Amino acid sequence: MSDVFDLQLFISVFITLFVIMDPPGTVPIFLGLTGAMTRAQRNRAARQAILVAFGVIVSFAVFGQQLLSYMHISLAALQASGGLLLLVVAMELLTGKMEEPQPSGNAKVNVALVPLGTPLLAGPGAIVATMVFVKQADRTTVDDWVAIALGVVAVHVCLYLAMRFANVVHRVLKDSGTILVTRIAGLLLAAIAVQLVADAVQAFIESA
Template sequence: MNDVIELRMLAEVVITLFVIMDPPGTVPIFLGLTGAMTGKQRNRAARQAILVAFGVIVGFALFGQQLLAYMHISLPALQASGGLLLLLVAMELLTGKMEEPEPSGTKGVNVAMVPLGTPLLAGPGAIVATMVFVQRADTVPEWVAIGVGVLVVHLCLWLSMRFANVIHRVLKDSGTILVSRIAGLLLAAIAVQLMADAIRAFVTGG
């Protein structure tokens, strides 16, 4: 089996990315960001978010080091920018602006790409972890393990967001608004932690 796929590497990739991307933890945030959508729109947003996250992860896995080096961008800078973006989204959730309908009808598409697809799902932590795994890969089975591991975690993320539809039917609109406020607090905490880690890395020269 190790001639086809490196099982130890596969386990490392799945566990690491699962903990960082946290599929169960995305459910309240996903509900908060898509509270004004219908079930069909929410399903489409879930698919789009997964595709965006997968594309970002794969793109950085293949070309991340070269891109950051070419643009003279450090990993802490990427982390801090992701934290700032999430903090802005958290403030919108806490103030209720995410529930306001937009006449353009493109709200679901925007939310699926930013902040759901990135930086919430494909955030600095997941990007850096994947880039580290790619740097460690020397053989074809290890590359296969990384690819399968990324697919498995994204499948878990999609299932979590699909399950969110059931939760929305149980909570109704008032419950979803409550969840969106809680999600705003969670997102704000995640954003502050990202920026604090980035500042620490800047100070220590990481």
């Protein structure tokens, strides 16, 4: 088994991405973004968000460094843009705009894709971390690649389970409790967004 699987690297990838993507912490934000949806719609949104997040992570793992180099974009710039987008989402959670029902003819972006799939799940932190693991991987053997792939898959399974059973949390909290949790999630998300921007500014200064 050790010939095709690096257990230590798998654990490192899994723990790192689990902490960054934070499956338990996505539950209140997921409930806030899907508060106006039915149970079936919420389950579908969870599946879509996981597929989008997984696709983004894998794409950046394989092509990320080449893409950023081609477009002359630094990792700090990617992090800053993600932070600003998260800040906009946080403001909508705090003001209750996410809970307003949308007219059937409205072509508003599906929240399962943006901002849930990216940048909430597949955000700058997760993208950068995955790119670093891939960059450090031993390209002459399959051990590292299998470990990284399994680590990414395992974290996304945890994310799906957390959102899939968010309905249970919703039934316990009821509508009023969900609104309260949504406001708290918006506040925490705003803090995360500001921290991302601050880290990006610090990276810009250090690279100057």
